[in-house]
Amino acid sequence: MAGIPGLLLLLLICAVGQVSPYGAHWKPTWPAYRLPVVLPQSTLNLEAKQYLSYETLYANGSRTETQVGIYVLSRGGGQESSGKSRRKRQIYGYDSRFSIFGKDFLLNYPFSTSVKLSTGCTGTLVAEKHVLTAAHCIHDGKTYVKGTQKLRVGFLKPKFKDGGRGANSSSSAVPEKMKFQWIRVKRTHVPKGWIKGNANDIGMDYDYALLELKKPHKRKFMKIGVSPPAKQLPGGRIHFSGYDNDRPGNLVYRFCDVKEETYDLLYQQCDAQPGASGSGVYVRMWKRQQRKWERKIIGIFSGHQWVDMNGSPQDFNVAVRITPLKYAQICYWIKGNYLDCREG
Numbered sequence: 001m002a003g004i005p006g007l008l009l010l011l012l013i014c015a016v017g018q019v020s021p022y023g024a025h026w027k028p029t030w031p032a033y034r035l036p037v038v039l040p041q042s043t044l045n046l047e048a049k050q051y052l053s054y055e056t057l058y059a060n061g062s063r064t065e066t067q068v069g070i071y072v073l074s075r076g077g078g079q080e081s082s083g084k085s086r087r088k089r090q091i092y093g094y095d096s097r098f099s100i101f102g103k104d105f106l107l108n109y110p111f112s113t114s115v116k117l118s119t120g121c122t123g124t125l126v127a128e129k130h131v132l133t134a135a136h137c138i139h140d141g142k143t144y145v146k147g148t149q150k151l152r153v154g155f156l157k158p159k160f161k162d163g164g165r166g167a168n169s170s171s172s173a174v175p176e177k178m179k180f181q182w183i184r185v186k187r188t189h190v191p192k193g194w195i196k197g198n199a200n201d202i203g204m205d206y207d208y209a210l211l212e213l214k215k216p217h218k219r220k221f222m223k224i225g226v227s228p229p230a231k232q233l234p235g236g237r238i239h240f241s242g243y244d245n246d247r248p249g250n251l252v253y254r255f256c257d258v259k260e261e262t263y264d265l266l267y268q269q270c271d272a273q274p275g276a277s278g279s280g281v282y283v284r285m286w287k288r289q290q291r292k293w294e295r296k297i298i299g300i301f302s303g304h305q306w307v308d309m310n311g312s313p314q315d316f317n318v319a320v321r322i323t324p325l326k327y328a329q330i331c332y333w334i335k336g337n338y339l340d341c342r343e344g
Helices: 004-015 049-054 171-177 192-197 325-335
Strands: 038-039 055-058 063-066 069-071 096-099 116-117 122-125 129-135 152-158 180-191 209-212 237-242 252-262 264-266 280-286 291-311 312-323
Touching: 038 325, 049 192, 049 325, 055 192, 116 129, 129 291, 129 325, 180 192, 209 325, 237 291, 252 312
Parallel strands: none
Antiparallel strands: 038 069, 055 063, 055 180, 096 252, 116 122, 116 152, 122 129, 129 209, 152 180, 180 209, 237 252, 237 280, 252 264, 264 312, 280 291, 291 312
16 A cells, blocks of 8 residues: 555545646636526416426335426526436546545545445435435436335545544544444435426436435535636546445546536546446535635435537547536425525
8 A cells, every 4th residue: 555645645635725727816716607597386377497497215115296487597607418328437547546545534524525325326415414426326217226115325534533442543444433423315306307208308407316314424514616627627627435346345536627518517637437427526616705615515416328529420528517407406405495595
């Protein structure tokens, strides 16, 4: 494990600080958006309503469907993607993923916001009791996947308390001394756009879901934000961490450039494997009002898709962007009111 300190140093440089190519005083800044309001009512006859309406699954097995009304609809274009999605994750050339070792990293922000779902996916803490993940992790487009009714969320914890056996062991040995503590999910929200889409092209645009835990997790969480255009992202780059299946028990971090984008999707070639689905895609930018740097979740890692690029098929790993409408919906699920959802 001699190479670990060097990898950790590189990891710190990439994850904690970002070197700007635009000069010493330039800061990538979170843009201000005028956000729409998504309310659980029937108001306007807009096509988006049927996709942003949502289904809620409760722990006792009951389900409800909620229709929504949309006010101040934002304008958004975007190109249409073609080709069918597939659940296979992709490694592009050299595997550029980092396994995160050591409780000093795993139990601290931002890596501590990544959690494991009992269905095998990854989620991200976005509120005191809420986890954001991919819709296909709990619903295949037609029905809920096996185990969703008893869905649990796993938090990495050290096996030994401070001062106990193994507390002073080297960071390379720590992964064997971590375990998952599980919290049951109280209810889940899935947009009807995913269910109606049956995992086809338009379904992937709505491949996100929100889980409400039965009790608070008591960890620092990462806020959600509206996805800026790729050209406004620091270095044009995104980051995410997940529990890839080929590295069991390890949290795996990666970053890469955004190659293409539509209004709803980010196309990139971040190395990933099954299990990383549902990871929160985040960036770190300057928050002008508070005058501080802040990371926000701007998307959810979904999966692999072939895309028609100028008549030639090309494969990408795809993340669902948090658009103004999706932000308004997810925020409403978390807050229960729209007044706290006016800033993205």
